Amino acid sequence: MKPTAFDSLLGHSAAFATVIRAAQIVALTDATVLILGESGTGKERLAHALHQHSRRAEQAFIPINCAALPEQLVESALFGHKRGAFTGATTHQTGRIQAAAGGTLFLDEIGELPLTVQAKLLRFLESGECQPIGSVQAEKVNTRIIAATNRDLYQMVQAKQFRADLYYRLNIVPLTLPALREREQDWELLLQQFTRELAAQHQCPPPIYDRSALKQLKRYTWPGNIRELRNFCERMVILDSGQHIAAEQLPAEMLATPMAELNTEFVLPEQGLSLPELEKDLILQALQKTNGNRTQAARLLGLSRDTLLYRMKKHTIE
Ligand SMILES: Nc1ncnc2c1ncn2[C@@H]1O[C@H](COP(=O)(O)OP(=O)(O)OP(=O)(O)O)[C@@H](O)[C@H]1O
Numbered sequence: 001m002k003p004t005a006f007d008s009l010l011g012h013s014a015a016f017a018t019v020i021r022a023a024q025i026v027a028l029t030d031a032t033v034l035i036l037g038e039s040g041t042g043k044e045r046l047a048h049a050l051h052q053h054s055r056r057a058e059q060a061f062i063p064i065n066c067a068a069l070p071e072q073l074v075e076s077a078l079f080g081h082k083r084g085a086f087t088g089a090t091t092h093q094t095g096r097i098q099a100a101a102g103g104t105l106f107l108d109e110i111g112e113l114p115l116t117v118q119a120k121l122l123r124f125l126e127s128g129e130c131q132p133i134g135s136v137q138a139e140k141v142n143t144r145i146i147a148a149t150n151r152d153l154y155q156m157v158q159a160k161q162f163r164a165d166l167y168y169r170l171n172i173v174p175l176t177l178p179a180l181r182e183r184e185q186d187w188e189l190l191l192q193q194f195t196r197e198l199a200a201q202h203q204c205p206p207p208i209y210d211r212s213a214l215k216q217l218k219r220y221t222w223p224g225n226i227r228e229l230r231n232f233c234e235r236m237v238i239l240d241s242g243q244h245i246a247a248e249q250l251p252a253e254m255l256a257t258p259m260a261e262l263n264t265e266f267v268l269p270e271q272g273l274s275l276p277e278l279e280k281d282l283i284l285q286a287l288q289k290t291n292g293n294r295t296q297a298a299r300l301l302g303l304s305r306d307t308l309l310y311r312m313k314k315h316t317i318e
């Protein structure tokens with residue numbers, strides 16, 4: 001297969017592969033793309049890959065973070081302004097939409113775009129016209145828009161915090177990146193790859209994770225997703241270079257099991273779960289916590305010792 005801009009995005013899990021397949025198709029068009037996903041799932045990386053895989057690859061890719069600018073400045077940053085358009089506008093300023101002409105403008109954290117500017121952005125998306133503040137004339141600009149957010153935009157529409165018309169206009173091709181905890185086959189590949197890369201970068205031998213550490217990490221829910229995993233790998237490469245890492249050497253937050261943290265009712269995940277696997281996992285956790293003491297493990301699980309032994313046999317746990 002021909003190498004593509006998407007190759008640097010690691011992962012083979014079904015949920016991730018589906019998004020990449022759709023991204024490869026839409027990249028070749030000029031369609032507006034909305035990238036959704038939790039923080040750290042790779043939205044900006046995907047936006048960049050979309051641009052690089054597009055006909056616009058040789059032109060500019062300009063990112064702008066809608067949350068980083070105060071409300072008064074966002075409109076001017078996007079659309080530009082004429083000299084004297086408002087107090088303090090001492091020179092003419094070209095907006096980012098225009099600066100990205102022929103290329104791609106990446107509107108990061110689009111959920112934070114002020115309502116007033118949302119109307120103007122919608123107008124641009126529908127007509128391709130960009131009107132700098134203080135200008136009487138609108139100009140046609142050929143800029144492709146890719147937007148991203150970790151907010152639930154639909155819910156923001158319901159709460160009247162985001163314009164419905166803009167939402168539907170952006171949502172033509174949504175690409176939703178899965179959370180790392182939904183990418184079961186990927187996290188270990190990412191862990192090993194990041195560890196290799198970062199060890200080379202810092203010029204030190206990589207740490208080696210043993211089975212107990214890998215098992216514990218597999219249980220962790222990675223709320224910060226790929227960014228958190230990468231930062232974790234970097235910390236371990238620096239502090240535990242060349243060492244064998246067992247579960248006990250992992251940072252404290254990774255030792256807490258998500259189940260143990262649940263003090264509310266257990267909620268069945270949307271995609272369902274495997275009850276036998278969950279049972280096996282809980283038994284293993286109880287045994288690990290009690291250093292293999294079956295009586296104590298049974299107590300932790302609310303079972304009699306005999307029932308625990310029976311279930312251990314069922315799951316072929318030694
Ligand atoms: N599939 C991937 N393969 C390798 N590295 C990745 C992948 N996805 C993301 N990363 C890395 O993870 C980190 C976070 O990615 P990125 O900044 O694109 O996430 P994000 O979704 O934009 O996060 P946020 O919502 O916090 O802005 C970066 O260091 C990025 O290089």
Ligand SMILES: [Mg+2]
Binds near residue numbers: 043044108
């Ligand atoms: Mg981002």
